[in-house]
Amino acid sequence: xxxxxxxxxxxxxxxxxxxxxxxxxxxxxxxxxxxxxxxxxxxxxxxxxxxxxxxxxxxxxxxxxxxxxxxxxxxxxxxxxxxxxxxxxxxxxxxxxxxxxxxxxxxxxxxxxxxxxxxxxxxxxxxxxxxxxxxxxxxxxxxxxxxxxxxxxxxxxxxxxxxxxxxxxxxxxxxxxxxxxxxxxxxxxxxxxxxxxxxxxxxxxxxxxxxxxxxxxxxxxxxxxxxxxxxxxxxxxxxxxxxxxxxxxxxxxxxxxxxxxxxxxxxxxxxxxxxxxxxxxxxxxxxxxxxxxxxxxxxxxxxxxxxxxxxxxxxxxxxxxxxxxxxxxxxxxxxxxxxxxxxxxxxxxxxxxxxxxxxxxxxxxxxxxxxxxxxxxxxxxxxxxxxxxxxxxxxxxxxxxxxxxxxxxxxxxxxxxxxxxxxxxxxxxxxxxxxxxxxxxxxxxxxxxxxxxxxxxxxxxxxxxxxxxxxxxxxxxxxxxxxxxxxxxxxxxxxxxxxxxxxxxxxxxxxxxxxxxxxxxxxxxxxxxxxxxxxxxxxxxxxxxxxxxxxxxxxxxxxxxxxxxxxxxxxxxxxxxxxxxxxxxxxxxxxxxxxxxxxxxxxxxxxxxxxxxxxxxxxxxxxxxxxxxxxxxxxxxxxxxxxxxxxxxxxxxxxxxxxxxxxx
Numbered sequence: 001x002x003x004x005x006x007x008x009x010x011x012x013x014x015x016x017x018x019x020x021x022x023x024x025x026x027x028x029x030x031x032x033x034x035x036x037x038x039x040x041x042x043x044x045x046x047x048x049x050x051x052x053x054x055x056x057x058x059x060x061x062x063x064x065x066x067x068x069x070x071x072x073x074x075x076x077x078x079x080x081x082x083x084x085x086x087x088x089x090x091x092x093x094x095x096x097x098x099x100x101x102x103x104x105x106x107x108x109x110x111x112x113x114x115x116x117x118x119x120x121x122x123x124x125x126x127x128x129x130x131x132x133x134x135x136x137x138x139x140x141x142x143x144x145x146x147x148x149x150x151x152x153x154x155x156x157x158x159x160x161x162x163x164x165x166x167x168x169x170x171x172x173x174x175x176x177x178x179x180x181x182x183x184x185x186x187x188x189x190x191x192x193x194x195x196x197x198x199x200x201x202x203x204x205x206x207x208x209x210x211x212x213x214x215x216x217x218x219x220x221x222x223x224x225x226x227x228x229x230x231x232x233x234x235x236x237x238x239x240x241x242x243x244x245x246x247x248x249x250x251x252x253x254x255x256x257x258x259x260x261x262x263x264x265x266x267x268x269x270x271x272x273x274x275x276x277x278x279x280x281x282x283x284x285x286x287x288x289x290x291x292x293x294x295x296x297x298x299x300x301x302x303x304x305x306x307x308x309x310x311x312x313x314x315x316x317x318x319x320x321x322x323x324x325x326x327x328x329x330x331x332x333x334x335x336x337x338x339x340x341x342x343x344x345x346x347x348x349x350x351x352x353x354x355x356x357x358x359x360x361x362x363x364x365x366x367x368x369x370x371x372x373x374x375x376x377x378x379x380x381x382x383x384x385x386x387x388x389x390x391x392x393x394x395x396x397x398x399x400x401x402x403x404x405x406x407x408x409x410x411x412x413x414x415x416x417x418x419x420x421x422x423x424x425x426x427x428x429x430x431x432x433x434x435x436x437x438x439x440x441x442x443x444x445x446x447x448x449x450x451x452x453x454x455x456x457x458x459x460x461x462x463x464x465x466x467x468x469x470x471x472x473x474x475x476x477x478x479x480x481x482x483x484x485x486x487x488x489x490x491x492x493x494x495x496x497x498x499x500x501x502x503x504x505x506x507x508x509x510x511x512x513x514x515x516x517x518x519x520x521x522x523x524x525x526x527x528x529x530x531x532x533x534x535x536x537x538x539x540x541x542x543x544x545x546x547x548x549x550x551x552x553x554x555x556x557x558x559x560x561x562x563x564x565x566x567x568x569x570x571x572x573x574x575x576x577x578x579x580x581x582x583x584x585x586x587x588x589x590x591x592x593x594x595x596x597x598x599x600x601x602x603x604x605x606x607x608x609x610x611x612x613x614x615x616x617x618x619x620x621x622x623x624x625x626x627x628x629x630x631x632x633x634x635x636x637x638x639x640x641x642x643x644x645x646x647x648x649x650x651x652x653x654x655x656x657x658x659x660x661x662x663x664x
Contacts, residue, residue, distance in 0.1 A: 001052060002063060005078050008045035008088060009127045011038040012095075016120035023113025031113040035120040036099045042123065043092035050085040060133050060197060072194070079133030079196060081506045083339065087130040087271055090346045094263040095123045097478035101354055102255045104474035105361065109253075115155060119259060122148040126264050130271060135184045135194045138272070142180065142236065145265045146173050152260060153252040162251040169245035176235015176242050183228030186211075187279075190221060200278040200508075207282050226279055226286035230293075233269025237323050240297045244580055246320060247304075250312040254357030257312060261319060261353075263346035270326045270342050274335040274507060281333065281510040288417050291331025295412075295423040298324030299430045300578070305437035307574040310367050311356045314441045318393060319349055321434060325408045328423055333513035334411035336503045340493065341404035348392035348401055348486035354479055355386040358471040359445060363452060369441060374450035378468040383446050385479040390442050392486045394435040394542045397530040400490030405431075406529070406538055407498065407519060414518035431538045435545025443553040491526040499523050 015038025019031040026034065049057075062077035078084075099119065106115050125148055129141025154166030188194055190209065191202045203222065210218040233239065238246040249261055260266070273280060273290065280286055298321050305317035322345050329338035360367055362379050376383040392401040409431070412424045452468055470476070496502045499520050509516055523529065533539040552560050564571045576582065630641070 001049070001057060001059060001080075002078075004045050004048055004052075005059070005080060005131065006063065008042050008049060008092075009124065009131060011041040011045070012120045012123040012127070014038050016117045016124060019113050019120065020117030023117060026113070028112045032099070032103055032116050035116040036096070038120055039092060039096045039099050039123055042127065043089070043096050046085070046088035046092045049080060050089050053080060053082055053085040062133075066136075071192070072188075074136050074194070075134055076137055077133040077195075078131045080131065082502050083271075083275065083506045084130055086339065086343060088127060090343055091123065091126050091130065091264050094346055094350050094482075095119070095259060097350065097481050098255045098259040098354070101258075101357070101475055101478040102253075104472045105255055105357055106253060111155060115152075115253065115255075118148055118152050118155070119256065122152065122256075122260065122265070126268070129268055133196055135187070135196070135199075139181065139184060142232070142268065142272075143177065145260075145268060146170070146177070146236070149173075149249070149256075149260050149265055152256040153249045155252055155256070159251065161248075165245075165248040165251040169249050172242055172245040173235045176232045178231075179228045180232025180235075183225045183230075183232065186221065186225040186228065196275070203278055203282060220283060220285070222279055223283040223285045226276070226283050227289055229276060229279075230269075230273060230286065230290055233273055233327075234293065235269075236272075237266050237269030237327070238297075238320055239269070239293050239323065239327055240300065241580060243297060243301060243320050244577070244584065247313055247316045247577075250310070250316050254312065254353060254360060257316070258350040258353035258357070261316065263350045266319065266323060267326075267342045267346065270323070270330065270338055273327075273330045274339055277333075277335050278508040280330075281508055281513065284417060284512075287331050287333065287513075288419055289331075291328055291412070291415070291417060291423055292419050294324045294327025294329075294331055295419075295426045296324070297321065298328060299426045299433070302430050302433035302437065304574055304577055306433065306440065307571060308437075309369050311359060311369050311372075311441060311445065312353070312367060314369075314437060315349070315352050315356055318352070318434065318438065321430060322349065322393075322405075325405060325427065325430070328412050328427060329408045331417070331423075332408075332411040332415040332420065332515045333509050334408065334515045334519070335507045335509065336498050336516065337404065337407045337411050337519075339503075339507075340490075340497050341401075341408055343493070343497075344392070344400035344404045344486075344490050347482050347489060348389045348399075351385060351389040351479060351482040351486050352393065354475070354482065355382055355389060358382040358475050358479060359386075361471045361475060362468045364468075366452070369444040371451050372445045373448040373452065374446070375452075375468055376446040379446075379470045381470060381476045381479065385476075385483045386442060386446065388483045389486055390438045392490075393438050394546065395431065395538060396542065397533040397539065398487075398491060400486055400488070402533065403490035403494045403526065403529065406533070406536070407494070409538055410519055410522075411515040414515040416512075416514060428537055428541060432541040432545040432548075435542040436549050439546045439549035440553055443549055447554055448557065491530075494526050494529070495523075 012035075015035035018026065018034045023031045057080070059078060059080040062073075062075040064076040065073060066076060067074040099116070102115065102119065106112055109115065122145060125141050125144035127141075129138060129145060132138040132141060150166045150170045153169050154162050156162045184194075187199050190206055191199045193199055193202075206221050209221040211221050211224060212218055213224065231242075234242045246261055246266065250257055280290070301317050301320035301324060305314050305321065308314045308317060322341070326338045326341050326345070329335070329341065359372070359375065359379065359382060362375070362382065363372060366372070388399075392399040395402040395405040409424065409427045412420055412427055415423075498516075573579070630637075
């Protein structure tokens with residue numbers, strides 16, 4: 001099976017190299033053929049691996065020894081279990097749908113071959129991340145997906161906003177990655193290995209070990225290491241306050257929004273924490289940090305989705321909110337629930353992103369929802385799949401998102417950690433908010449009076465007025481493909497993934513954290529769970545959010561404007577994204593500039609240039625001026641100077657006669 005593992009990981013890399021280096025020779029059609037073929041081969045291999053793992057075919061070993069320093073080995077290796085196999089299938093299946101979709105979306109773009117090369121390279125990087133069995137390879141995949149994300153967000157490199165967005169994403173992720181590598185370094189320093197299994201084996205020995213970050217203040221080693229690792233996850237999975245890069249990354253083409261910012265890269269942090277469950281379970285402090293950060297992200301990023309008018313940014317803030325839900329599940333020690341929501345979310349959120357792209361195509365590159373409306377007649381396929389994706393997102397019973405999202409809320413309720421009660425309420429409020437902004441977008445785009453014929457509806461795009469139209473089959477085909485798991489996957493997978501033995505010996509949960517045990521005690525099947533939903537708060541809150549969106553944007557569309565005018569300060573706060581971007585610009589970016597300005601003026605100009613360089617020159621000039629006074633050119637002056645010099649030397653070096661001591 002090692003050969004199959006290598007095929008799964010390397011097939012997208014082959015396609016990326018072919019399209020990237022030889023795309024100009026292969027041409028547009030052959031470039032997309034070779035990259036799609038590579039991802040398709042990887043998907044087939046991933047499915048083979050998945051079914052082999054279900055039969056017990058677990059693998060953990062090195063496939064290449066890069067270097068050995070003393071007893072420390074730097075290896076390329078694979079850890080293949082149910083968690084890895086699940087991620088492999090999700091990554092490759094969504095990636096294949098995005099590759100096919102890209103044929104239609106990027107049809108007229110000059111960078112066609114380059115784009116296919118990038119997305120295939122990203123697929124390879126993500127597979128190396130999820131298949132790794134050691135921290136070195138994990139970090140390689142971690143940084144590689146960040147690099148390719150940078151290239152894809154700034155794909156339209158002549159667009160200033162895209163360049164700003166990819167630089168912002170790169171810098172914010174470096175902040176998280178700094179914490180991530182510190183965590184890896186701590187584990188390496190104390191466990192003496194980069195291999196997962198060896199570090200996990202040594203965890204009990206280090207469970208009570210402390211380190212002193214501040215003199216006199218002892219911290220648990222595992223707590224510090226886990227928090228550092230989670231800081232990396234905060235950057236990659238866009239958790240507050242390192243979330244600021246993801247909404248701006250919508251400046252890239254829509255296919256990468258679906259691939260990177262919905263289904264794969266942003267879930268890398270969720271996967272990593274789940275993989276590190278043996279470590280996190282030994283630190284309640286780290287788990288509480290994870291839970292609180294997730295709850296803040298889930299609720300407050302959802303609020304921002306309410307005021308967005310760009311269709312892609314609404315979906316982007318929805319992604320942030322749902323990532324917060326997954327993070328809360330991790331903090332509640334419901335790791336399998338977090339992975340379950342990761343899987344279902346990957347499909348319905350990729351569906352929503354690609355559906356948004358289909359709307360943009362049909363609207364001739366218009367993204368402002370205020371210039372849409374009434375599209376359900378013009379784009380029936382996009383309309384249908386968008387409805388299915390939206391219902392899955394809000395957790396409508398029987399849809400995939402219902403099973404995974406409700407389990408997260410119940411896990412938070414069952415958690416015994418200190419902030420669990422407050423987090424549970426925040427998640428409930430988030431249910432209403434999610435339903436409201438999701439169907440606000442749905443109604444603004446597809447229902448109501450058509451606004452695409454109004455003057456200025458296409459201003460700034462140079463298209464004038466065009467009639468909206470349904471997208472071609474290469475766009476709608478992947479939408480239909482993604483809609484199927486968005487509807488049925490949750491009900492099929494909830495039993496084995498959460499309450500079966502699917503993650504046995506893969507995810508570790510301490511007996512001190514009973515959330516999963518409580519959920520198992522109340523589970524009586526997928527159908528019974530759906531029927532019971534009408535008796536729960538999440539169902540009625542989601543219904544209330546949908547009804548409020550219908551009232552505000554279909555029945556009485558003047559109401560939102562009046563609310564905005566009444567609560568203008570709150571509206572401004574949300575539009576400014578809690579002023580976090582301004583704070584970062586003033587404090588971090590501005591602070592760095594002010595520090596640089598100060599160092600330049602005070603240190604460089606004041607100390608180095610003025611004092612050391614120019615000062616030494618002035619000192620030499622002054623000394624030379626003094627010495628020059630003695631250079632008169634008269635011989636008798638020099639003779640007197642020589643006589644005085646000899647006299648001084650004799651006085652200094654010649655012994656002085658001591659006076660005789662009188663006899664007593």
